Amino acid sequence: MQNVVVVVQDGVEPFGLGAMCEVWAEPYHPEDDNPVFDFTVATPRPGRVRGPAGFDLYVEHGLDTLAHADLVCVCPKRGYLDPSPEVAEALRAAHDRGATVFAHCTAAFVLGEAGLLDGRRCTTHWRHVDALTARHPEAEVDADVLYVQDGNVVTGAGSAAGLDAALHLLRQEFGARTAAAAARRMVVPPHRDGGQAQFIARAVPDCDAETLGPLLGWILEHLDEDLDVDSLARRALMSPRTFARRFRAETGATPHAWVTRQRVLCAEELLERTDRPVEWIAREVGFANSATLRHHFTRLRGVSPQQYRRQFAC
Missing domain, CATH: 3.40.50.880 (Class I glutamine amidotransferase (GATase) domain)
Known part of the structure; x- marks a missing residue:
């Protein structure tokens, strides 16, 4: 291009x-x-x-x-x-x-x-x-x-x-x-996934309710940890059902979909900047193994991690 x-x-x-x-x-x-x-x-x-x-x-x-x-x-x-x-x-x-x-x-x-x-x-x-x-x-x-x-x-x-x-x-x-x-x-966000909602219908909780902004920041620093709904809900001091509903209202995505996209984004950067094996990158971004990374990466990006690296590695 x-x-x-x-x-x-x-x-x-x-x-x-x-x-x-x-x-x-x-x-x-x-x-x-x-x-x-x-x-x-x-x-x-x-x-x-x-x-x-x-x-x-x-x-x-x-x-x-x-x-x-x-x-x-x-x-x-x-x-x-x-x-x-x-x-x-x-x-x-x-x-x-x-x-x-x-x-x-x-x-x-x-x-x-x-x-x-x-x-x-x-x-x-x-x-x-x-x-x-x-x-x-x-x-x-x-x-x-x-x-x-x-x-x-x-x-x-x-x-x-x-x-x-x-x-x-x-x-x-x-x-x-x-x-x-x-x-x-x-000075704009580096990536908003195309599947994100055009406008977010925010919930109307108690006036002093916290947004999920601090939690989202924490997630990005701990992508290699277990980030299932139950553990994230505990950190947010909510029930899993309330947390899942609030999360979708504030981000336009389910917790699993949002976390998966962030892990793929992080994997992209590591594939570009390092020569580490794909298995290591998978663990580093929170996927169980290279097969899981390959599945999500290919689904979201249309190419395998190896193909992406060959095209964009520094």
């Missing part, structure tokens, strides 16, 4: 464009050793692109730049239901020749117009899920995720989820270390 094109149209949302620039348009930072991309902003008719927030853009490049893109990002816009036939055609052509196509928030509607969501899992901002479902009934719209990758089509939820999806792509292409460095530079 070297050539990145971001498509904007009249009404482009500034945050959506800014998020893409933050990830894909950064110059080289020696302290991070970050990849640098050939980055272009394109629009159907080069020139003035009207914005919805009191300022406009001037864009020099047209949609012909998509012909050489490895990654095409489509920014959300006001008036998202307005047809975009030129953009849809260019996206279809880019997708058909193998480029990754990425849209977040209401830009998912443009992918739908291009026919790229038919038969695919996808998402959009939770306010617009029903409209996307009605407009593109062949799409499998998931309202309860931050982002989805289905083949070479990636969709993100609301504006901030565009950053999560972009970091996911960066992580997939360049590894956990590179994505974490980018997240640290932007």
Whole structure:
């Protein structure tokens, strides 16, 4: 992935464009050793692109730049239901020749117009899920995720989820270390799993109730220990049932799923930074053995630990 094109149209949302620039348009930072991309902003008719927030853009490049893109990002816009036939055609052509196509928030509607969501899992901002479902009934719209990758089509939820999806792509292409460095530079969480709920319905306990934040921090420091629901509930001074309910309300995941993801994340970093055997890494992050690590790692990342190491080891 070297050539990145971001498509904007009249009404482009500034945050959506800014998020893409933050990830894909950064110059080289020696302290991070970050990849640098050939980055272009394109629009159907080069020139003035009207914005919805009191300022406009001037864009020099047209949609012909998509012909050489490895990654095409489509920014959300006001008036998202307005047809975009030129953009849809260019996206279809880019997708058909193998480029990754990425849209977040209401830009998912443009992918739908291009026919790229038919038969695919996808998402959009939770306010617009029903409209996307009605407009593109062949799409499998998931309202309860931050982002989805289905083949070479990636969709993100609301504006901030565009950053999560972009970091996911960066992580997939360049590894956990590179994505974490980018997240640290932007001062955002290094990884929010795509399956996390778009918005968390927090419980309404007693006003002086503690959140689970301190416990989550403790878990990250003790991944190699037994972290079943009963032991975590005791540490949180709750019954297992109350703890499991509170945990899901505050994190959007079950305790087992959340802990498993953190263990896989830690394993990724150890696979990149060390030459330790996979069996040792499995024990270090809290899996019983290398077979258990391999099972969860492959399920969540789509490659085995050994394949991941070959691709991303320093």
